[in-house]
Amino acid sequence: MSSEDSVKWLREQIERVKRNAQQALADPHTSDGHGVRIIGGKLAIMPSAASDRLTLHLVTNGPQDVIARCEAELAILGEHIIAHNQRGDALCFTCTDGPYPCRTVHLLASAYRHQPGWAEYWPEAVA
Ligand SMILES: [Zn+2]
Numbered sequence: 001m002s003s004e005d006s007v008k009w010l011r012e013q014i015e016r017v018k019r020n021a022q023q024a025l026a027d028p029h030t031s032d033g034h035g036v037r038i039i040g041g042k043l044a045i046m047p048s049a050a051s052d053r054l055t056l057h058l059v060t061n062g063p064q065d066v067i068a069r070c071e072a073e074l075a076i077l078g079e080h081i082i083a084h085n086q087r088g089d090a091l092c093f094t095c096t097d098g099p100y101p102c103r104t105v106h107l108l109a110s111a112y113r114h115q116p117g118w119a120e121y122w123p124e125a126v127a
Pocket of ligand 1: 079092095
């Protein structure tokens, strides 16, 4: 597994999460059948559907929020792309030191550590 494969996996995870949020947002009548709906682009939860803490968590993780976070993650990932020095060593274009992926990309990837493929693509991050 190359470092480029790991970064590709990370980009795919971010894009998948963003796509799921966009699809949820695209249907103004989206409902999970248990009191969770998308109304006017925002997540709406019927009071009886969830505990107050869970409701608070869910409304701060609605599709618009998820899309915004994914776009920020993709922008960060776009700034920390692979580059090579004159010896051919893989470095981060922004951080300018090695090895690639840099610490920033590792930290971004850690947000997806509960997704299938994490241990396969980021084995050095599994302790
Ligand atoms: Zn970097």
